[in-house]
Amino acid sequence: MSNLALKELLYKMADDLLVFGHRNSEWTGFGPLLEEDIAFSSMAQDKIGQSQALYQLLHQLGEQEPDTVAFTRNANQFHNCTLVELPNREYDFSLVRHFLFDTADALRWQMLMQCSYTPLAQLAAKVRGELRYHTLHANTWIKQLGSATEESIGRLQQSLNELAPYALGMFERSPYEDQLMADKIFEGEKALEARWQQAIEKTLAQTQLTLPDWKIQTPHVGGRVGQHTEHLQPLLDEMSEVFRIDPGAEW
Amino acid sequence: MNSLDPRVNRLPAIGQPGQILPKAALDQLGTFEVFVQPKDGKPFQHEGIVHAANRELAFVLAKEAFTRRFLCTSLFVADTRHVYVSPTTEGNTNAMDQLAEVINQPGTAEAYDIFVLPKRGKQHVHVGQVQAVLPQEAMWKAKQQNLHQGKVVYNVWAIRTADIRFTTEEEKDLWLTLPEKKFRDASDYKGGDKLKEFLERSKTT
Amino acid sequence: MYGGGNTFEGIKTDSVAQEDPAKLAEFEARIARGEKIEPTDWMPQLYRKQLIRMIEQHAHSEIIGALPEGTWITRAPGFRRKMALMAKVQDEVGHAQLLYSAAETLGKSREKMIEDLLSGKSKYSNIFNYPTFTWADCCFISWLVDAGAIVNQLANAKGSYGPYCRALDRICAEESFHLKYGHHCVIYLASGTAKQRQMFQDAINRWWAPMMHFFGPSDKISAHTEVLMRWKVKMATNDDMRNQFLDMYVPKIWELGFTIPDPNLKKNAETGKWAYTEPDWEEFKRVINGDGPCNKERLEVRRVAEERGKWVREALKSPKTAYVTPLA
Numbered sequence: 024m025s026n027l028a029l030k031e032l033l034y035k036m037a038d039d040l041l042v043f044g045h046r047n048s049e050w051t052g053f054g055p056l057l058e059e060d061i062a063f064s065s066m067a068q069d070k071i072g073q074s075q076a077l078y079q080l081l082h083q084l085g086e087q088e089p090d091t092v093a094f095t096r097n098a099n100q101f102h103n104c105t106l107v108e109l110p111n112r113e114y115d116f117s118l119v120r121h122f123l124f125d126t127a128d129a130l131r132w133q134m135l136m137q138c139s140y141t142p143l144a145q146l147a148a149k150v151r152g153e154l155r156y157h158t159l160h161a162n163t164w165i166k167q168l169g170s171a172t173e174e175s176i177g178r179l180q181q182s183l184n185e186l187a188p189y190a191l192g193m194f195e196r197s198p199y200e201d202q203l204m205a206d207k208i209f210e211g212e213k214a215l216e217a218r219w220q221q222a223i224e225k226t227l228a229q230t231q232l233t234l235p236d237w238k239i240q241t242p243h244v245g246g247r248v249g250q251h252t253e254h255l256q257p258l259l260d261e262m263s264e265v266f267r268i269d270p271g272a273e274w
Numbered sequence: 275m276n277s278l279d280p281r282v283n284r285l286p287a288i289g290q291p292g293q294i295l296p297k298a299a300l301d302q303l304g305t306f307e308v309f310v311q312p313k314d315g316k317p318f319q320h321e322g323i324v325h326a327a328n329r330e331l332a333f334v335l336a337k338e339a340f341t342r343r344f345l346c347t348s349l350f351v352a353d354t355r356h357v358y359v360s361p362t363t364e365g366n367t368n369a370m371d372q373l374a375e376v377i378n379q380p381g382t383a384e385a386y387d388i389f390v391l392p393k394r395g396k397q398h399v400h401v402g403q404v405q406a407v408l409p410q411e412a413m414w415k416a417k418q419q420n421l422h423q424g425k426v427v428y429n430v431w432a433i434r435t436a437d438i439r440f441t442t443e444e445e446k447d448l449w450l451t452l453p454e455k456k457f458r459d460a461s462d463y464k465g466g467d468k469l470k471e472f473l474e475r476s477k478t479t
Numbered sequence: 480m481y482g483g484g485n486t487f488e489g490i491k492t493d494s495v496a497q498e499d500p501a502k503l504a505e506f507e508a509r510i511a512r513g514e515k516i517e518p519t520d521w522m523p524q525l526y527r528k529q530l531i532r533m534i535e536q537h538a539h540s541e542i543i544g545a546l547p548e549g550t551w552i553t554r555a556p557g558f559r560r561k562m563a564l565m566a567k568v569q570d571e572v573g574h575a576q577l578l579y580s581a582a583e584t585l586g587k588s589r590e591k592m593i594e595d596l597l598s599g600k601s602k603y604s605n606i607f608n609y610p611t612f613t614w615a616d617c618c619f620i621s622w623l624v625d626a627g628a629i630v631n632q633l634a635n636a637k638g639s640y641g642p643y644c645r646a647l648d649r650i651c652a653e654e655s656f657h658l659k660y661g662h663h664c665v666i667y668l669a670s671g672t673a674k675q676r677q678m679f680q681d682a683i684n685r686w687w688a689p690m691m692h693f694f695g696p697s698d699k700i701s702a703h704t705e706v707l708m709r710w711k712v713k714m715a716t717n718d719d720m721r722n723q724f725l726d727m728y729v730p731k732i733w734e735l736g737f738t739i740p741d742p743n744l745k746k747n748a749e750t751g752k753w754a755y756t757e758p759d760w761e762e763f764k765r766v767i768n769g770d771g772p773c774n775k776e777r778l779e780v781r782r783v784a785e786e787r788g789k790w791v792r793e794a795l796k797s798p799k800t801a802y803v804t805p806l807a
Contacts, residue, residue: 049281052545053570053780055788056303056795057576058324058335058587064569065338068562069698072455075558090557110284114791154727155336159445163334169325171794178790223341261280265614266556272672274556274614278610279550279778288786291779294597302590302790303799305583322646325589327795339576342569343518343653354803362519364509374635395515398807404753429517431806459564460655463663468733472670476736 025083028199031102031139033084033210034075034133035197035247036101037077041093042255043124044070051148055114066121069153076150080142094266098256106189108246108255115178116186118168121185122161122226123190127219129154134215149259154260162226169230170189187235191242194219194233281396281479306332309339309355309389311348311398318350318400321387329353329439337448343458346449348441358409358438360430364394370417379407385435386412390427398431409434491527498523510711515641518807520600524745529639529712531585532601535642538578539596539603543777544624547569547607551617563660567621570653581642582807592780597782605763606689608771615668615678619686622661623728629654629692629726631715638710642807662731676736683732684740684763690760692766694721749781 047067054060078089086092105125113118132154135147168175195218203209220237225235247250265274275282279337289295298337303325309318321340332351341349352455369391377457383405389398401421407410416422429475456462509516516522525695543793549568555561570800579589595601606624612615631650638649668679695717707713726746732739742757766774 034490045553048565050283051552051565052549052572053285053787054572055280055784055791056325056335057542057572058339058790060572061342061569061576062335064565064572065342068457068565068569069451071562071565072457072556094557094614113286113787123342132549149451152447153443154449157557160334167331168791168794171789175794181517189457198746234381241404261553263556264554265551267671268556269674270677271669274560274671275776275779277550278612280553281549282776282780286787289785292775293784294594296594302588302802304796304797305803307806320807322577322649323583324576327797327800331795339573342573342650343656353800354805355801357806358804359480359519359806362517363541364514391517394517395644397645440516440718458566458656459560462661463563463659465659465663465666466493467612467668468670472666473734 028197028202028206029143030081030086031083031199031204033077033143035083035104037074037157038076038101039107039124039128039193040074042101042103042258043107044068044074045058045258046107046109047117047121048112050114050117058193061126063073063117066125066157066160069150069157071145073150073153076146080146083142091270094263096259097160098259099250101249101259102247103251103253103255104189104193104195104246105126105243105252105255106186106193108258109186109189109251111252113178115175115182118161118164119129119179119182119186121157121166122222123186124193125154125157125161126222127190127193127215127228129158129224130218131215133229134210137207138209143208165226165232166229167225169232179230180232183232184235187237188240189212189243191216192244192246195242195247196242197247232236247249250263266274303327303342305354306336307354308332308336309350309352310340310346312345314347318348320398323354324351326331332439333439341452343450343452343455346452347446350438350440352389352433352438358413358432358435360413362391362429364428366426368422368426369429373413373417373430374410375406375414379411381407383407386432387435387438388412388416388421389431389433390422391429392425392427393401394428399430401433404433485703489738490525490704490707493523493546494524495706507709510639510709515644516639517641518804525706526710526712527585529707530643531587533712533741534582534585534640534643535587535592535595535601538592538602539576539580539601541575541578541608543570543603543607543781545575546777546780547609547611547773548617548620550611553612555803556612556693558613560664566619567657567660574646574650574653577646578643579677581646581740584807586804588628588802593785594783597778597785599769599778602767604693605689605766605771606686606693608766609686609689609776610773613678613682613687615675615686616666618661618664618679619682620661621657623686623690623732624667624693625654625657625793626728627690627720627724629658630720630727634714637711638714645807665735668735680737683737686739688758688762691721691755692760692763694718694724696763697757698761709738711776716806722753724750725755729753 044067051064054063075089078092083089132147135143138144169179194212197210200211204211224234276461277283293404305323306326307323307461308321310321311318324332324339326335329351336351337349360369361372386406387403389400404412404415406415408442412432483518552564552568555564561738581593583589614622634649638642668675698716698718711789733740741756743754
């Protein structure tokens with residue numbers, strides 16, 4: 024089994040979850056409805072908890088401590104897709120991003136339940152309930168707002184159109200696709216993308232939203248190899264502001 | 275805004291600072307009552323309410339509002355309007371004894387879930403299910419079937435089972451990682467050793 | 480988090496004389512027996528009014544109280560602190576949700592309460608109008624402001640109104656996490672580098688005055704609350720709660736080698752009461768009335784959140800649901 028391929032997979036998942044959880048935590052206290060504020064915060068906590076668990080697996084494979092990895096790298100060392108680093112806008116944007124990301128994330132974890140690397144398969148089995156909640160939450164909201172008022176439908180549609188190319192960037196192919204498949208670690212981004220499109224279509228069909236035409240989209244790639252938008256570095260600077268006062272200190 | 279909070283500095287400008295527009299008369303969503311089962315074998319207990327657009331969303335929102343720590347195996351919600359409420363009693367007066375006799379109603383019987391208030395100030399607790407045509411009849415049947423086990427209760431609720439959004443069997447994994455979320459628990463923040471070590475260190479310097 | 484104190488100024492008890500004497504006697508007897516009042520019970524107008532006012536202020540204090548600590552939510556150092564602070568700020572929002580619901584059972588809608596918060600008509604705890612300059616300020620709140628809130632909330636949990644007690648039982652269980660987490664953070668600062676220690680000492684110096692204000696004006700100058708004590712709406716006097724807080728936490732602060740910026744702070748071994756420099760109640764009044772360092776920002780943030788959430792709430796309205804008063 025190749026550690027490089029496995030590590031690449033773990034890094035991109037962990038970085039996705041950390042950055043996404045961090046972005047979504049910015050809503051805590053600012054949400055549109057108290058109950059939703061609470062739910063959205065819980066999911067952000069789940070994501071960050073999952074990222075920590077993945078960094079822990081990486082640590083067991085010889086990488087540095089989770090805190091060091093998460094709080095001291097620069098943007099070009101991060102492997103998250105660009106979708107998750109985009110700054111929050113209005114709630115439609117965050118909700119559609121949540122729907123697009125979590126649909127893929129749940130499927131990815133589901134595929135990993137069969138992973139030949141046992142610690143990852145075990146983690147996938149453990150977090151399946153969290154993922155069930157995240158997709159239940161996303162689908163319920165998309166169905167509700169995607170068929171409610173003219174304004175809500177219009178907002179969701181616009182966010183969907185804008186985010187579609189970034190969402191496709193989630194499936195940027197890894198140089199290790201064949202190896203991951205051969206080692207029975209992961210079935211690959213292509214398989215995931217196909218399942219994701221089906222799932223997205225199924226939910227959107229129950230709304231008044233129009234599915235973006237995937238064929239004419241140019242996926243926003245680069246995130247997986249450390250090429251990010253201008254938004255990631257400021258996010259990381261902010262996240263590590265206190266940590267960097269004295270990285271040797273215990274906080 | 276010029277704030278110490280970087281998040282606040284990123285908030286968009288909207289409306290007029292300081293100017294509050296009165297809320298629309300209907301800017302208030304429906305309420306849904308939330309019931310939680312902490313452990314298999316334990317009864318469901320009323321935990322509070324959420325505001326939501328419909329039962330499905332109420333279920334989704336109730337999950338994190340009421341079951342994000344401690345233990346949970348199952349959760350259900352019902353529209354507040356679907357809860358039938360008996361008079362409230364006090365002292366030694368049993369609310370069950372205040373119910374009117376309602377029997378042999380025409381129509382098709384359906385399942386109703388019955389809840390009682392065992393003590394003022396405590397939560398309503400689920401005590402069982404009966405078949406009835408009307409909620410009043412359901413309450414009366416609950417009394418006949420002694421669902422309160424002869425104890426004094428201070429209030430009775432009946433909800434038609436069909437009006438409840440239950441947790442499905444496959445959804446029970448929603449709480450799978452809950453016992454591991456120690457970061458939400460006081461027990462995860464024991465500072466005693468660190469404190470002792472610090473006090474020892476301060477003594478010597 | 481809530482300090483009370485600012486709640487009961489200038490109540491008029493005239494309306495009590497106009498209540499039905501038989502019903503009033505029955506109501507007071509029930510409370511004297513230690514039974515809880517439930518939403519469908521008869522209650523004096525003044526009781527209802529003061530409870531709404533108190534629970535509502537408490538709820539506002541939670542939702543506004545999420546903001547000063549929220550200032551550091553994106554900057555908490557390391558996974559452990561990051562997860563904990565997210566969960567803690569979330570709890571404050573959760574407490575607001577529980578408390579608004581409890582107040583709703585008395586007949587005032589959540590939306591109306593939020594409107595009154597934004598318009599400045601109803602108040603919230605003064606302490607959240609102060610800024611959190613550093614991570615250590617955030618730790619001060621998590622530990623000591625929450626500790627103060629627990630003193631107040633444990634007292635109120637023994638009050639007479641069922642739904643409020645139920646909400647408080649839940650809240651107090653969660654606050655124990657806040658308190659332990661806060662203390663844990665402070666122990667790490669205290670035993671850390673010189674810079675970390677200094678950060679927390681500075682935080683104490685900044686926050687001590689608001690902390691003393693937290694429990695409200697001295698009993699000598701605060702309004703007449705006898706009837707509210709009898710009805711178990713208000714459960715302890717401001718000075719008693721302040722004294723209890725000092726008794727429990729001053730030794731813990733000193734234990735960590737920090738100083739408290741009040742040369743007169745000393746426990747009288749005979750009476751068990753703490754002596755301290757009388758807090759500046761003029762400043763307290765000024766801040767309550769809108770002139771604190773962060774009042775404008777706090778309300779503006781809530782206003783913006785409301786405005787931005789409007790289209791979402793619009794889209795949730797459905798002809799099939801309607802607002803009703805919650806049951807319990």
